[in-house]
Amino acid sequence: MDTVAVRGRQVGPALVVAVASIIAGGLVAAATAQIPSERTSWATAYLVLVCGVGTLGLALGRAFLSPGRPSDIALAGEFGTWILGNALVLVGTLAELTWLLDLGGLLLVVALALVVVRIRRGPGPRWVRAGFTSLVVLLLVSVPVGLALARLRD
Numbered sequence: 001m002d003t004v005a006v007r008g009r010q011v012g013p014a015l016v017v018a019v020a021s022i023i024a025g026g027l028v029a030a031a032t033a034q035i036p037s038e039r040t041s042w043a044t045a046y047l048v049l050v051c052g053v054g055t056l057g058l059a060l061g062r063a064f065l066s067p068g069r070p071s072d073i074a075l076a077g078e079f080g081t082w083i084l085g086n087a088l089v090l091v092g093t094l095a096e097l098t099w100l101l102d103l104g105g106l107l108l109v110v111a112l113a114l115v116v117v118r119i120r121r122g123p124g125p126r127w128v129r130a131g132f133t134s135l136v137v138l139l140l141v142s143v144p145v146g147l148a149l150a151r152l153r154d
Contacts (some may be wrong), residue, residue: 010072014059014079021051021086039094046093051086054139058082061132062115065122074118082111093150105147112140 025047032040062075088104091097116136122129 010075011059011063011079014055014075014083017079017083018052018056018059021047021055022053025052043090043094046086046090051083051090055079055082055086057135058112058115061136062119065119065124065129065132067119067122074114078111078114078118081107081114085111098151101150102147105143108143109140112136112143116140 025044028040028047029044032044059079062078085104085107088100088107090104092099092101092104116133119129119133
């Protein structure tokens with residue numbers, strides 16, 4: 001089977017989640033436009049940027065920069081951890097449950113670290129892998145910063 005088709009099939013569920021998250025962000029924005037709040041504005045941005053665009057970028061990068069054929073189990077573990085982490089961050093923030101927010105942040109760090117480790121020796125130009133890795137590391141560093149800012153806000 002064609003490598004692109006296999007990798008596309010592997011990351012298909014993550015791409016569906018990414019598109020659904022972007023749409024959900026738009027729906028939250030539309031539903032709360034008349035009564036916006038800091039939390040709904042944050043949730044909208046988080047759904048679109050982190051859950052949507054972030055998931056899309058991670059899925060594509062992982063699919064095309066991984067050495068060999070990534071195992072379905074490894075990808076499911078990474079994206080499952082990423083998606084669960086995002087869900088916990090959203091719920092923890094909206095429900096003001098700091099422990100849930102922290103658990104979600106921890107899962108995001110684990111998922112991002114796994115992505116960095118697994119693409120380290122992948123195909124493609126080194127500069128592309130280095131650029132993608134830099135973006136993932138930036139996300140990785142932003143998680144604790146975001147958690148600290150959430151604590152300052154409360």
